[in-house]
Every structure is written in structure tokens, then in C-alpha cells.
Amino acid sequence: MRAIRFETTGGPDVLQAIEIETPTPGPGQILVRHQAIGINFIETYQRTGLYPVKLPAIPGGEAAGVVEALGEGVTRFKVGDRVGTTNASGAYAEASLVRADRAVAIPDGISVEVAAAVLLKGMTTEAFVRRTYPVKAGETVLVHAAVGGVGQIMTQWLKAIGATVIATVGSEAKAEKARALGADHVILYREQDVAAEVRRITNGAGVPVAYDSVGKDTFEGTLASLARRGLFVSFGNASGPVPPFAPARLAAGGSLYLTRPTLVDYIVTAEELDESAGLVFDMVASGKIEIEIGQTFALGDARKAHEALESRATVGASLLIP
Numbered sequence: 001m002r003a004i005r006f007e008t009t010g011g012p013d014v015l016q017a018i019e020i021e022t023p024t025p026g027p028g029q030i031l032v033r034h035q036a037i038g039i040n041f042i043e044t045y046q047r048t049g050l051y052p053v054k055l056p057a058i059p060g061g062e063a064a065g066v067v068e069a070l071g072e073g074v075t076r077f078k079v080g081d082r083v084g085t086t087n088a089s090g091a092y093a094e095a096s097l098v099r100a101d102r103a104v105a106i107p108d109g110i111s112v113e114v115a116a117a118v119l120l121k122g123m124t125t126e127a128f129v130r131r132t133y134p135v136k137a138g139e140t141v142l143v144h145a146a147v148g149g150v151g152q153i154m155t156q157w158l159k160a161i162g163a164t165v166i167a168t169v170g171s172e173a174k175a176e177k178a179r180a181l182g183a184d185h186v187i188l189y190r191e192q193d194v195a196a197e198v199r200r201i202t203n204g205a206g207v208p209v210a211y212d213s214v215g216k217d218t219f220e221g222t223l224a225s226l227a228r229r230g231l232f233v234s235f236g237n238a239s240g241p242v243p244p245f246a247p248a249r250l251a252a253g254g255s256l257y258l259t260r261p262t263l264v265d266y267i268v269t270a271e272e273l274d275e276s277a278g279l280v281f282d283m284v285a286s287g288k289i290e291i292e293i294g295q296t297f298a299l300g301d302a303r304k305a306h307e308a309l310e311s312r313a314t315v316g317a318s319l320l321i322p
Ligand SMILES: NC(=O)c1ccc[n+]([C@@H]2O[C@H](COP(=O)([O-])OP(=O)(O)OC[C@H]3O[C@@H](n4cnc5c(N)ncnc54)[C@H](OP(=O)(O)O)[C@@H]3O)[C@@H](O)[C@H]2O)c1
Pocket: 039, 040, 041, 042, 120, 121, 124, 145, 146, 147, 148, 149, 150, 151, 168, 169, 170, 171, 174, 213, 214, 217, 235, 236, 237, 238, 239, 240, 261, 262, 263, 264, 309, 310, 311, 312, 313, 314, 315, 316
């Protein structure tokens, strides 16, 4: 089968198409034949070495397709079931082995493309807006990179539960899209002072929670946008990692909290996976969240996909099609 692999860390050109043997599932595993592969920013961190992985590596943590073979003891699925996989590795391939309890059934009415586009990004949203900080109707929340993959889902989810969303985006075209998604206020964070805008919008109060996946470039502005005892949810580094900072800065900012959550700690058991994925699929099926698959690439063009993601040229979710 065809797969994308990198042997050394570096730019997008380290991603090479290779042929490998289709693996056989071991106990508790399933072999999934991929029909769509979700691209997530984390794969660029792994490729550059920001998040170290064992080399050589086949990147990819999310795919959707059909169960082709079952390992010993698997009862959760049967051959032919449509499933989505997350928190796995090796998804940039025509097929992959996954632990059965790391895969979830795709409900009727949801396409494999939408499943691959929404599952990981949607569960990230579910975990962070319901569990890291349970956002309540009427609260005003800051969401950075609001028309990216996670950002679009988070913006719509927050609107669906009655929150007011202050969205940041990197261009005027993206601002228009953010408004169409329901964002109440849009800040062009490459030009405007985020904290000053947030204070103006909130009559000086600041926001009780801010979702920041941009990292280095937005850190100061996010910190300065929080209300007293507000929570900084730092969940990514699209612009680079946040540099070390002194905890005393949280006191100076108004007894703030900062958390650096990762999805793997919120989806530990099969029950948590089913519950979170179920909530995500319900949001899509009910029309509360529309999934924009902004870009699709052939599996062999994975490097082009990474170039597009890292150059901020994408909107919504991106897929690789095997
Ligand atoms: N902690 C977790 O468990 C978890 C899980 C899933 C995702 N994440 C994080 O969530 C973020 C979004 O992931 P995604 O896959 O949906 O990606 P994405 O949002 O589709 O792409 C990243 C976006 O970040 C913005 N950005 C700002 N500065 C950037 C820079 N210097 N270079 C590149 N992009 C920049 C861009 O939007 P603008 O042009 O509008 O600025 C870009 O489109 C990532 O940081 C990812 O690591 C974390």
C-alpha cells in the first residue's frame, strides 16, 4: 500500500511517498481501509521536530474508511463497518492499523469525508468548550484562528450554546467567513491590537476564557485580554511555541489561570471516545455545525498540504484522499 513517510525532520519536502506491505491486525486491532484522511496542524509540528516522534514515521492521527480486517478479540466492529480513527498514528496511508477502542462508528448520514474532517477537530472543541472550561450562554469568549479547522468548529459550537464569540483571523477574506460562521466580533490580529479590541468590546471587563492555538505571536495579547481570574486555554503553536514565562505574570494579569490541554488526556477510554464523538456527530447531524472541507489533496501531495497549512492559505478542514 502507499504511505507517506519522513526519515528526518525538516520542511514539507521530507515527506516522501513510499510503498509498504499492508499490515495484519494484531490482538485488539483493526485494519481500516482509508477513504479520507484528516490533516491536522500537529503533523507539521511532528515533521519539523517541534514534537519529537520516533523516526522514520508515517504521520497522521485521523482517518475515516471501512474496517477491512479484525484482530483477535475484537467485538466492537465487524468487517465492512464505516469508522473514524483518532489519536492514532500512521494515518497518511491507504490503510492503517488502529486499536479498536481508538476507532468510532460513523453514523448513517455522515460521509467519510465529513467524519475525517470533523472528528479530531470536533472532539478537541467538545473537550475544551465543555470540559476544560464549561462555557455558558451569554459569556463572551475569545477564539483565535477562527476560520481554521478547529476554529470554524469552535466558533459554531460556541454560538450554538449561546456564547458571544470574539474571533481573530489573519485576513479580510477570513474575517468575512468568520462573520458568516456567526462570530459576533472579528479582529484582524495581524493589524489590530487584540487586547485593546477585546477590552473595547467587553467594556473593559475582558473575557472569562480565551482559546489560543496560535501560540507565540498571540500570547501577550491573549494574556492581556482576560478578565480577572480568567482562563487562558493554550492549545497549539501555529506561530511557534510560547516562550517560558514567570507565573507572577498571572498574578499581575488579575489572578489568571493558564492550562495547556491536549486531546489525548480528554479521550482516554472507549466510553469517552464514544461520548465525545457522539456529541460531535450530533452537532453536525442537527445542522448546528457545518463542516467546510476547504482543501483536498491527493495522498501523494501531502507536502503541498503541509505547505498550504503552514502558509495560512487554508480555511476550514483539509483532507488527503488516498
Ligand atoms: N491541544 C490539542 O489537543 C489540539 C488538538 C487539535 C488541534 N490543536 C491545535 O489547534 C490549532 C488548529 O489546528 P488545525 O489543524 O485546525 O489548523 P488550522 O487552524 O486550520 O491552521 C492554523 C491556523 O493558524 C493561524 N496562524 C496564525 N499564525 C500562524 C503562523 N505563523 N503560521 C501558520 N498558521 C498561523 C492561521 O489562520 P489565520 O490566517 O487566520 O491567522 C492558520 O490557518 C493548531 O495549533 C493545532 O496544533 C490542538
